[in-house]
Amino acid sequence: MNNLKLIIQREYLARVRNKTFIVMTFLSPLILVGMFSLIAYLSMLNNSEKHTIAVKDDSGLFKGEFQNKEEIDFIDVSAISLEDAKLLVEEKDYYGVIYIPDTQDNLQLAKSIKFFGKEAPSIGLLQQIERTISENLTTRELIARGVDITKIESAEAKVNIQIENFQGQRTSKMSSYIKMVFGGAAGYLLMMFIIIYGNMVMRSVIEEKTNRIIEIIISSVKPIQLMLGKIIGTSLAGITQFTIWVLLGTTLLFIASSISGLNIMESQPQIENLEQVSNGEIQQLIIDITNLPILTLIISFLVYFIGGYFLYSAIYAAIGAAVDSETDTQQFMFPIILPLMLGIYVGFFSVIENPHGTVSTIFSMIPLTSPIVMLMRIPFGVPWYELAISIIILFVTNAGVVWLAAKIYRVGILMYGKKPTYKELYKWIKY
Amino acid sequence: MDNLLVADNICKQFGNFTALNNVSINIPRESIFGLLGPNGAGKTTFIRIINQITMPDSGMVYLDGKPLHPNDVGHIGYLPEERGLYKSMKVGEQALYLARLKGLTKAEAKERLEYWFTKLDIKHWWDKKIQELSKGMAQKVQFVITVLHQPKLLIFDEPFSGFDPVNADLIKNEILQLREEGATILFSTHRMESVEELCDYMALIHESNKLLDGKVSDIKRAHKTNTFEVGINPFEESQLLEELHSNFKIGQAKFKSHADDLKLRIQIKPTESPNDLLQYLITKSRVNHFVEVIPSVNDIFIKTVTKNE
Numbered sequence: 247m248n249n250l251k252l253i254i255q256r257e258y259l260a261r262v263r264n265k266t267f268i269v270m271t272f273l274s275p276l277i278l279v280g281m282f283s284l285i286a287y288l289s290m291l292n293n294s295e296k297h298t299i300a301v302k303d304d305s306g307l308f309k310g311e312f313q314n315k316e317e318i319d320f321i322d323v324s325a326i327s328l329e330d331a332k333l334l335v336e337e338k339d340y341y342g343v344i345y346i347p348d349t350q351d352n353l354q355l356a357k358s359i360k361f362f363g364k365e366a367p368s369i370g371l372l373q374q375i376e377r378t379i380s381e382n383l384t385t386r387e388l389i390a391r392g393v394d395i396t397k398i399e400s401a402e403a404k405v406n407i408q409i410e411n412f413q414g415q416r417t418s419k420m421s422s423y424i425k426m427v428f429g430g431a432a433g434y435l436l437m438m439f440i441i442i443y444g445n446m447v448m449r450s451v452i453e454e455k456t457n458r459i460i461e462i463i464i465s466s467v468k469p470i471q472l473m474l475g476k477i478i479g480t481s482l483a484g485i486t487q488f489t490i491w492v493l494l495g496t497t498l499l500f501i502a503s504s505i506s507g508l509n510i511m512e513s514q515p516q517i518e519n520l521e522q523v524s525n526g527e528i529q530q531l532i533i534d535i536t537n538l539p540i541l542t543l544i545i546s547f548l549v550y551f552i553g554g555y556f557l558y559s560a561i562y563a564a565i566g567a568a569v570d571s572e573t574d575t576q577q578f579m580f581p582i583i584l585p586l587m588l589g590i591y592v593g594f595f596s597v598i599e600n601p602h603g604t605v606s607t608i609f610s611m612i613p614l615t616s617p618i619v620m621l622m623r624i625p626f627g628v629p630w631y632e633l634a635i636s637i638i639i640l641f642v643t644n645a646g647v648v649w650l651a652a653k654i655y656r657v658g659i660l661m662y663g664k665k666p667t668y669k670e671l672y673k674w675i676k677y
Numbered sequence: 678m679d680n681l682l683v684a685d686n687i688c689k690q691f692g693n694f695t696a697l698n699n700v701s702i703n704i705p706r707e708s709i710f711g712l713l714g715p716n717g718a719g720k721t722t723f724i725r726i727i728n729q730i731t732m733p734d735s736g737m738v739y740l741d742g743k744p745l746h747p748n749d750v751g752h753i754g755y756l757p758e759e760r761g762l763y764k765s766m767k768v769g770e771q772a773l774y775l776a777r778l779k780g781l782t783k784a785e786a787k788e789r790l791e792y793w794f795t796k797l798d799i800k801h802w803w804d805k806k807i808q809e810l811s812k813g814m815a816q817k818v819q820f821v822i823t824v825l826h827q828p829k830l831l832i833f834d835e836p837f838s839g840f841d842p843v844n845a846d847l848i849k850n851e852i853l854q855l856r857e858e859g860a861t862i863l864f865s866t867h868r869m870e871s872v873e874e875l876c877d878y879m880a881l882i883h884e885s886n887k888l889l890d891g892k893v894s895d896i897k898r899a900h901k902t903n904t905f906e907v908g909i910n911p912f913e914e915s916q917l918l919e920e921l922h923s924n925f926k927i928g929q930a931k932f933k934s935h936a937d938d939l940k941l942r943i944q945i946k947p948t949e950s951p952n953d954l955l956q957y958l959i960t961k962s963r964v965n966h967f968v969e970v971i972p973s974v975n976d977i978f979i980k981t982v983t984k985n986e
Contacts, residue, residue, distance in 0.1 A: 249778055256774055260766070458761030462822070465728040465755040466778040468747075660730070662759070673692060 249467045250475050257479025261446065262486060271487045272494070279498040297341035297371070302331045304348035305355060311382055312344075318371070332362055342367060344375060352387040356380070425625035426598050432547055433593050433618040437586050440555055440617075443484040444562040444582070447477055448575065451566030451659070460659045469656040474648075477559040543624050546633070553640040554617030558582060560644075560651035567658030568666045568674075589618030601626035611636050613643035650675060681706040681861040682727065682830060687736035689722055696722040697733070698885040704830075704863060704878070709856055711876035711893070712865040713978060718882045720865045721758065724832055727863070728755050740830065751780040754828035758835045758865075760819050762807045769803035772822055779826040786825065793821040797847070812839050820848055824855060831855060832863045837871060849875065869975040879974070881981060888981050893974070900972045900980070903945050906930040908938035908966030909958060917961045925954075936965050 261267055300323040301312055312320035323331045323343070331343050342363025349355040359379060361367060367375075388395055451473075454460045463472060565578040592615065596605040601623050610620040610628075616636050620628070657674040658666070666674075682704040689697040697719045704710045714720045725731040727738060729745060738745045740752065762771055769790065776786035794800040797817055807815055816839050824831060833852070837845045852875065856862055864876060872879055872893070880890035889896065907930070911917045921927055921943065928942035939962075945954055951969065958964050972980075 252774065252777055260763070264765075454763075457764055458757075458759045459763055461730070461757035461759055462755070462762075462775065462819070463778065464730050465753070465757070466750050466775070660725075 250471050250478075253467065253472055253475025254479040254482070257450065257476050258482050258486075260450070261480055261483035267483070267487070271490050275491050275494040275498055278495060298338070299341050299375075300331050300335050300343045301346070302326075302328055302343055303346045305346050305350075306348075307355075307386065308346060308379070308382060311378060312375075315374075318374075335362070336364075346379075352383045352390065356383050422626075428543065429597070429622035429625040430594065432543065432621040432624075433590065436547070436551055436554060436617055436621060437590055439484060439488070439551065440558045440586065441583075443480055443555065444558045446484075447480050447559045448562040448566035449572065450476055450480065451563050451655075452569065452572055452575075455567070455570065455659055455662075464659070469659065470652040473560070473563050473652055473655050477556060477563060480559070481555055539624060539627065543621075546624050547621060549637060550617035550621055550640070553613075553637065553644055557613060557617075557640070557644050557647055558586075560648045564651035564654040564658065564671075567655040568661075568671060569658075570662060570665070574665050585612075585614035586618070589615035593619050593622040597622045597626075602628075607632070611639055613640045616640055679706045680704060681741060682863070683739040683742075684723070684727070685737045685739070687723065687726060687733045687738070689719075689726065689731065689733050695885045697726075699736075700882065700885075700887045701736075702880050702887065702890060704861060706861055707856060707859055708877040709852070709862045709864055709875050711872035711879035712863060712882065713867070713869065713872060713879055713974070714882035715867055715982075719885045720867075720882055721834065723882070724755070724757075724834055724863070724865055727830075727832065728753060751826060752829045754779075754823040754826065754831045756819060756823040756831075756833045756836055758838070760816075762815060762819065764808040765806055767803070768799075768805050768807060768810070768818055771807065772818065772825070775822045776825050781826055789825050789827075790821070793825065797821065813841055813844055816840055817844065817848075820851070824851075824860075828860065830861050830863065832865070834865045835867075836864070837866075837868070869973065869978055872974050881978060883982050883985065886985075888985055889977075896977060897971055897974075900977045902970065902972065903947055903949075903951075904928075904970040905943050905945070905951060905954065906932055906966065906968050906970055907941050907943060907958060907964065908932070908934050908936065909941070909962040909964050910936070910938055911962040913961070914939065920961075932966065932968075934966060938965050940966075942970065 296319060298319045298321060299312075301308065301320050303309065303322070303324045306324070309322075314320060318341075321340075323334065326334070328343070328345055331345075334340070335343050342361055345360045345362065347355070347358050349358060356379070361372070361375070385395055388398065454463070561582060565575055565582075568578070569575050589609065592605060592609045596603065596609070597619060600606060606619060606623055609615045610623055610632070617640065620633070620636050624633075653675045654671055680703040682702075684700065684702045687697050687700045689695075700719070700723060702710075702712075702723075712720050712723065722731060726733050727745070729747060729750065740749050766774075772790050773783065773786050776790070777783060781789070791800075794803065799814070799817055799821075802810065802814070802818070807818070810818070820836075823833075831852075836848060836852070840848060852862060852864075864872075866872065876893055878891065879893050879896065881888045909917075918927075921941070926944040928944070930940040930942040932940065934940070943954065945951065955964070955967055958967075
């Protein structure tokens with residue numbers, strides 16, 4: 247036990263003191279925040295570009311209908327001719343001219359409105375203009391046909407289906423979306439962590455082999471102790487890096503947003519869609535987030551992280567022991583990446599579609615994919631017994647895989663010179 | 678005899694390949710024991726079994742009269758043939774780590790490292806990384822790490838490969854001194870001349886089998902052929918040669934000398950005495966050189982191996 251502690255300590259320090267590790271730990275959040283800030287800055291630049299659009303309204307129906315917006319100013323040029331208006335736009339470098347001809351028939355008018363400009367306007371702008379005109383003309387046509395517009399307005403029913411499960415918990419469409427984001431993020435994070443740190447374990451095993459220190463060490467400790475020490479030490483380094491990222495990232499994001507005066511969150515596309523959401527719904531959103539099984543999610547993240555990481559790291563360690571150099575690992579990498587990718591795809595396609603369907607349930611039981619798929623399912627509420635079964639399967643498999651990996655590792659670390667085949671790996675297990 | 682290590686009928690197979698076939702070896706206390714054999718004979722497997730890196734399929738190993746126990750790694754110091762250190766770790770830190778894995782406390786390890794580093798004059802390397810050292814320098818560090826925990830049994834696998842002559846000599850003297858201080862040394866090599874120089878006992882392994890073992894002097898005595906190399910200046914050369922050829926088995930001698938002698942290799946019968954031969958030669962010639970041919974370990978090795986094929 248004492249030796250295991252020593253090995254963990256050395257492995258941890260070796261990882262943490264590595265220059266690449268230090269650089270990556272402190273640079274990654276900077277790069278990430280820098281990227282976010284740049285995107286936010288660019289999109290702000292884009293938005294702050296103010297367009298002026300001339301409106302030549304011969305019909306006289308739209309007086310005052312085009313309200314100046316944050317990024318668009320409308321000016322009325324109905325008084326001059328269309329040709330003059332075009333010249334004016336060109337001269338003053340306006341964005342373009344909306345030409346509304348003098349047609350009394352609303353439906354006819356709707357088809358004959360034109361936009362002149364140096365370049366084609368953005369889809370967003372066009373839709374805005376179209377909506378303004380369309381609403382106006384529709385109302386007019388309704389009135390023209392003798393429909394009482396106030397009745398229509400009062401009759402409009404805004405639908406928002408309230409979803410409630412049998413435990414009386416209220417949810418909404420929004421909440422499904424939130425669950426998806428949280429589950430997806432957790433699953434994805436786990437996959438990245440497994441790949442990055444699994445690779446680190448593998449590289450460190452190969453390093454010991456190529457350094458030829460391995461035999462000196464295993465004349466003092468058992469190979470399995472060395473393997474476990476390596477896996478645990480590396481995972482602690484990973485947790486350290488992750489913690490630093492989270493702390494540094496949050497701080498930097500906060501600093502960056504306060505310096506630039508931006509609300510970075512708003513520049514993210516998903517949130518933009520929510521702009522039209524009314525206040526009541528935002529409250530619901532907050533309720534939804536707080537309604538998430540946050541504690542279960544965090545605890546399961548840790549449990550599945552430990553289970554999944556150990557499972558894959560043991561395989562990575564065995565691969566590292568079997569080969570002589572990193573270039574030889576390619577043939578063994580595919581079987582590792584495959585289940586991880588499968589987990590992510592099943593998560594993003596099947597879980598979101600039907601979180602408790604057969605496919606999702608099965609894949610949240612298979613130990614190679616369960617850490618990812620189950621994490622994605624948890625926000626949607628998973629019965630405790632399913633969770634328990636999945637975790638038990640994961641840890642039992644884990645014990646088995648670590649045991650097998652240790653056997654391959656034990657033989658592999660002393661083998662030099664040849665690239666083993668799967669058949670040979672199988673033989674090593676029996677030695 | 679008081680043996681520190683007794684290996685009893687060790688067998689080990691890797692798949693269809695037999696690495697060791699019923700090998701029994703006894704290593705007397707406070708001796709230097711040479712384990713000889715060509716590459717691939719099974720020496721490293723045997724050593725790994727003693728180090729409990731590999732488990733034997735059958736047979737037992739006893740250290741100090743008791744079956745080998747996992748805790749015995751603390752009593753064994755092992756310098757493998759394939760040796761290296763963490764390249765990016767500092768010398769001192771690395772030595773401390775490896776010493777602590779052998780069960781020393783941090784303070785103990787530090788104190789003894791201080792002693793050894795001063796002794797070998799490598800103290801200024803403490804804060805250097807291994808990758809900054811030459812191969813020979815790194816080997817010195819490895820040697821210190823091997824002996825640091827004062828093991829009862831020291832195992833050196835090809836210890837002199839990679840050392841320049843000066844350092845090889847230094848290490849050789851350290852090994853001899855360690856034996857004086859009570860350590861028992863198992864020394865594996867395929868370089869026979871180092872066995873002759875250092876070892877008290879030896880065993881010969883060839884193609885997974887132990888062919889012979891025992892005290893080096895006994896083995897040599899058993900293999901002696903009653904052959905003498907002579908360098909003479911005959912008074913009557915053709916007559917002498919004729920007489921010699923009719924009485925003895927004569928061969929070509931290969932020793933070097935500055936005199937322009939007739940060099941011969943003469944084998945007498947076991948019943949005959951070398952004194953008679955010498956007396957006879959003195960009457961017929963001036964004798965400049967008269968030496969009994971003692972078989973070198975190399976000769977014994979080749980002879981034993983070819984005899985068994």
